[in-house]
Amino acid sequence: MNNVPLRGFCLLLATLSAHGTLRSSEPEVAYRETFPAHRDPSRHIRIAAASKNWEVVEEDGRRFLRVTVTPAPGNLRGLVVWDLAPVQFNALAVRARVNGTGGAPVFLEFAANDRAGNGYVFRPFGESKESAPRTPLPSDGSWAELKIAIPGDLVKIFTKGREISPYVHGRGEALTTWESTDFSNIGYCTLYFHADVPKDSPLIGKSFTVDLDGLELSNAR
């Protein structure tokens, strides 16, 4: 289609080339959740399972998410869902803390979906590649930082509901079954944070809060 006169209006069409450039070699922060006043958080925050309600609270000039979790037998995980416009990232950071647990352990886990519906499960908070199991969030009310690198901290992938790679925690194996996955080009659209308690937790039937602050998605080059 060359030369397109349309009553003074030109119809422009574009499709995207696979070729592109990066703005710079520095890590680029694509998304940082500050709960700004101009955006309604209910458009992208959801809760489910043992999470009972959520609110945005302000403390020392920072606005962050506070979720009240009430575990029950058979419903041990408080779930927070973050809906995103599909965006690519290879590093995630978020601060988390719990209050009202009386010292009982609460674990933080993280997963994501891409826009094709594939699921990605990441290394839980405190777990190391070597052998250390997941560790609970600090019980003294202090903040802990969860940092995820992709694909380094990825432990499972699900596609069409089926796991396509084994969980390799503790073995440090190369995840060769993932070779077909192009980790540099995944449009993540949903993030899932799980606040998990053991089935014999004294928190069952009680409520505690989980704060999530400063969610940041970036692309470390």
Next chain:
Amino acid sequence: MPLRNPHFLFLVAALALSQPPAGGAPAEKLSACENGRKELVYYVWDTGDGRMVPTAKGFAEAISTLEVPYFSKGDFQTAWKAVGLSGWSGEWKPAPAAKVTDPAQRPERITIQASWVEGPSGDKKPFDGAGEITLAGDFQPSSLTLDAGGLQRFDWLVLKPGGQGGFPQHFLVQSALAPEGPWYPVPSADFVFFPDPESREVWIPLRGLMARAVRVLMPRGNRQPDGKFAWSLGGAELLGGGEPAFSPGASSGPAKAAWNNLWLTFGIAGNEIHQRFDPWWETNRPLDGGMVCIPSCEWLGIGSQKLSWLDNPGHSARLGQMIAENPVGPDGYVWPSPGSDKHLGHSRHFVTNPIYCMAVAHHYLMARDKAFLEKAEPMTGESILSKTRRAMDFQIDTLGGRSGLVTIPGREHDGTPGSLGTNYWDFWLFGYQCAYTNALFYESLRQMAELEESLGNKERAEELRALRPKVKEAFNRTFWDDKAGRYVGWVDAAGKPHDFGFTFVNLMALDYGLADQAQADKVLAWLDGKRVVEGDDSTGNDIYAFGFAPRSNTRDARHSDEVLVNTWNGSFDIQPGGNAAYGLQIQNGGAIFYVSYHDLRARSRYAGPDDAAKRFAGIEREFRKDHLRRDPANSGGVSDIVGILREFPESGLVPYFFIDGVLGIEPSAGGLRIAPHLPSDMPDATVRDFQFAGKSWTISADKAAWEPAVDGSHVTVPAMATWLLAPDGKVSKP
């Protein structure tokens, strides 16, 4: 079928969209390609005449279309580049040259009364043709506000580069009716990692947005060599002016803005994000907004109402094609979509028959294009008109409509526990003798009679009209519950009526004129909280707790000795604490916006235009809070409490009430019937760019006028009577 190419595929699709960008014409996608990035991207166009024009976001594999006006003759070399939300950006790609022989008129520059730059701490400084700001850290919001001093119609925001801080890389556009807010987003104008325009002006489409002030909000600045953050601009302008499509006379600015912005958002979805760059498809959270239509029969009637009055050949052709391709089975049952005789492969929806008839009748009577009626279904070669007549016959002869009452056949749809829903409200087991279906049957008889008469088939028209009193009598005999003072939803095959205080059933029945005045008074008294129906869970002001519409039902679904809802294999839990507990699900104590269309029409018909205006004022109050961009989730993680955005293009019916309610414009056999119902504080009302019989009209109703007047394409009728605008442009009393 989507085209796939793992490397690179450049597709160009020629598509003439005649509606100018100022009118908010959504783009149409003719084809698609899988091509590269999986994150959302937006495009920026170098238009070759010193401007850069961005698009909204969408999927990379979809074709993005954009209309851009040119203001001078000449050949302009264009180019585009894509920008991903992560900060990735493509290379500039050359595109075909624009050869402009008939330039558009440059839009008027709106006078800015005041403008200022505001920093993170709230400090303000005047923006005197240029401005910049320096920030200590990243993600510190700042803004530029442009205040026109009064309500204006905006088509473009023009930002000019200049200064040391660099053109803002991250910005979004908001509008307000007052310079102190509240601020409403313009979803299509939200950019991250915006490319350096160098010397080009950046033209951002606003498509007729009504507002007093526009704010450019920078959530973060540009990183500077010294570690600080900043941005700068060499100028900013707002272009537009003129009157909007809907002018509600002397109504205040907010009401005028609401009518037009409701239409912009939910009617033509002009400034929305369409993830497939196509307003006929939904966009997922958190970017979901208004959309134009859904390509399924259940929405064809809505689409016909929304689109047939527009001067938009792209939408009109697509609607026509959808109608042509929608199968009507050998028995006369209208399939919900070409792929299946069951909606979502789940259940037969017998409302598709009246909806199909109404969609065809309305679209034809508006366009008066017989070629539309002769359009053939690709598989069978049968014309739209033939299919429509069979669809009506199916209601009358196969479903028993000749007796006055349509009865839905089959155990699967008999309205008893374990059966399946038969209409839009498929959470409920509407079936057998269904008030919702019969109300639509009644209205479809009216519209089909108009269609048949317009085609010269007076005998058939009279036959259809003669059936209506019989249907009305049967409807009231079957569905009216005198004790409750309202219509029940359905009567099942065992003869048991089911009443959960269905507001949408009652309001639709009133809208279509099925009630007498006493019945209507009782229904409205119930809805207005002046009358409590025993056993209801929602009473008084709580019925309109959502503000924009009544709750869908006033009696909890679980208040029955039987399970009368479809839990979709247990995915809905209606018990307290469940994800579909009362008030937490759109079909069980939640609310869907489109019901307000029937609400407004019902009130206008039975309680008068002032009562409708009062209800619209309630809607407008809600709209003023957040432009109804709300989609909260319940504690089950399901965002189904309210139905306004995403797969609810029917939300656009609410502002359409300005056309067929306030102005009372409806197509009939002889032409456009204009029966204005202006509230007492509205001396006149006007709709512009109204397409009828192949011509664009401006139609006004004026309380001060005594005689109808036609001035070129502008028709003015006295507001106190009913008029007929014939296809030849003559106005008479019907």
